[in-house]
Amino acid sequence: MSSPLTVSRSAAMYVGALLGPGLLMLPGLTASLAGPASVLTWAALLVLSGLLGWVFAALGIHVPSATGVRGYVALGLGRGASAATSWTFLAGIVAGTPIVCLIGGGYVADLAGAGRVTACLIALAIMLAVLAITSRGLRTSSTIQFGLVLLLLAVVAVSVVGGAFAARAEHWTPFAPHGWTAIGTAAAPLMLSFVGWEAAAPLTSRLTDPRHQLPRIVAITLTVTSLLYLSLAAVTVAALGPDAGSSTPVAKLLALAIGPAGVVLAAASAVVLTLGTVNAYLSGAATLAHSLTPRVDHSPDTPPRWLNLAILASGGVLFGLLGAGALELESLVSVPSAMFLVVYLGCTAAAWKLLSGKVRIAAAVAFVLVLAIVAFTATAATPAVAVALLAWLNEHRATRGTRDRSHPRPSARSSADRPARCPAPRT
Template sequence: MTVLDVTRAKRPHSAAGDTGEPGAAGDTSAPGTTGALSVPRGVALYVGALFGPGLLMLPGLAAKIAGPASVVAWAGLLAVSALFALVFTTLGTRFPDGGGVIAYTAAGLGRRTGRAVGWCFLTAVVLGAPVVCLIGAGYVTALTGGGRGATALVAAVLLAAVTVLTTAGARAGTAVQMVLVGLLLAVVVVAVAGSLPHARASHWTPFAPHGWTAVGSAASVLMLSFVGWEAAAPLTRRLADPARSLPRITGIAFAVTAIVYLALAVAVVAVLGAGAAGTVPAADLLRVAVGSGGPAIAAGAAVLLTLAAVNAYMTGAAALVTHLRAERQPQPQQSPETARAAQGTSTRGFFAWIALAGCVELTAEAFGLVDATRMITLTTALFLVVYVASMASATRVLTGRTRLAAAIACAASMAVLGFAGISALLACLAGIGGMLAQRSRRSPSAVVDDAVDAPGHGGQHADEAEPRGQSGAHVPRRLDDGLRAGLLAGAGRQDP
């Protein structure tokens, strides 16, 4: 799960372009103006989009599934991650005014498919928020004691707290989230460097105790740590020269994540051995590295990162659900007060779904009906559907080596999705359900418009006129606005 800094939802306004905040619709500043994002800060924001509290738990789950061979899963996903970085970098520079995975999918596969991808993302947030809270709660109960029931209770408290904060309008700013990312990096560096002297060669045998197919199953869980490369979309709006600086940013960010991921994966296996199958590997490594105070450090970091990550996802997803509903059921011109009330109703309804999912998942966890691995796999499968759609679309709108990279990444994502088992089926059904819902809830004329805007047709709505990219693909303006409002905006909107 990534730690993201999302933009605030576009506030209703009475005058065109008067939104009261930078970067909102109506902001006509072009890249290269004052406040352009520097390469070092862009790297930090990108790394922040990739890292999250899941990194504190996933190495242990992967080791439990595949043993020492889980390192192979990490290495394989890093190779696929490099392809993601290349494709999303190209999409970000090709469509500098585009929005992200929804707009990218719509460009190649049609607007209805793009919206279905949006609903898959929302479903992943609804189901994933309680799972992230379980990660933080696991570190707390590892310190204080308690079984599954206590962990579920702490997770419920964390979910309730972050829901209240998000409903009240609080969100972690860019500076705060960068501090939290730095905290995560510090925890990982201390844990790895301090524990490596205790590594044992015997911990690497047998290398694949559960067979080689377990590597694929481990990859279906670990994929959650590789969601975040789509942050190229909003990042391009703040770069003075995206074509030049974005490849540098993604290259450096990939190198940092590759080193951190592999170092942590190797340390978990080499130092902990059979103990690597635990749910709090960072706490176990810190106990070896710094003594009895290690688990307390890990628990504090896990709680802070959990609150920040869930807050960021809930804020961005709430803005997206408001946008998607407006797309499905356009409303006449409303006063700012009426628009804010309608947006508040949509947001509260979305948070209610998260609360309901939390009750179901955490109760199931408390009674041992479902474990964290199964819940993480389902969330990851939903994100994989989003990535498969993005890469499939990229094969239609890109050319040359990036098109080949997109095709390979799409095939690899589908292969990893296949190892998710029943979770993959449920994720695909969620995407199909999103497409059917969009088709059934829109007017017949709107369905015809969707067909006209699909790949291979030249039509576009008058109110969505948008310059075409170099590929000739159309990126709908309203989809772009919705993503700018907060889907996966890793770059944020504060001034550097």
């Protein structure tokens, strides 16, 4: 039987799922896309994150499900939509884990002045380490996650305080150098830092009193992530100015705070963030993966072997292509992000059917906002749509086959369909 989770451990898992190595890179990327106006993009997505947190908390209370998104969508939209959402989520895990590890590995390699081959090797080491961590089970993972989050808070606090002393008012002008539409353009890649509520959804079944614990967990998670994101985004613009678009903005802020040692600390933070994010996602996905493949006998607290093998295969292909220079990391980041956005579409649509009152309206607003961000992902959403469609068609075919076996049609050659034979005349 799975060990119950406390509020603090659960909040650490949620925070770890939302935060990732993108926190070290995306403030610079969004600043390069939208200038100082990128702060508005962060604020808008924090509003969306709050709506999603509210919706998932309500689903966890009123529709408790150990399988998380699969159970929610099945009850709200049916088995076809549930299969599409579930497999898209797991596809996001398979595609996203190597990419998240590459962000961390690339950050370390850049700071060390090394090339992409070194970045891929570091990413491979990180991925193997986190797979080993999750194989120990949920309890071990939550303990490690709690320590990683505390360390992350300390690192970001040092970055923000150090950068605040170097802030300049002139760095905020012009406020929107690339136009106001750039705020929406920056939202697509930035959404990678705001996916995570769906990964932690299955953890609600590990709570002893979700009705009272979940609101506290969501409040802690939103408070921590809002403070981290907004303060880091604002200080990146205010302190770095023209250098805000750097691929290593946190390293520059830490260097302002504590000197050359800040570069080393930034590299270590990249590894910590990567470990924490992938750890939280794999821990949250374990129950869902087992529910989709019930014949596989393995501990429900650990990801099934087939999922780990799929991640390793995906990582091997991506690391090889990136190391050879056939692909660029920036072109891949939005692919898993789009998959998680499709998951949010399914969950918010299901919440509209299952919930009532103000949270039902929140689900509708979140659905529209997520759909708008999906539009900015362009062709990156194609793999997500393909996975969802294939999963839906497969479930529809399986359901129809089950129905046909339960209610077989009369055979064309049965006696009921053959005309009655007239008796032979007597002679």
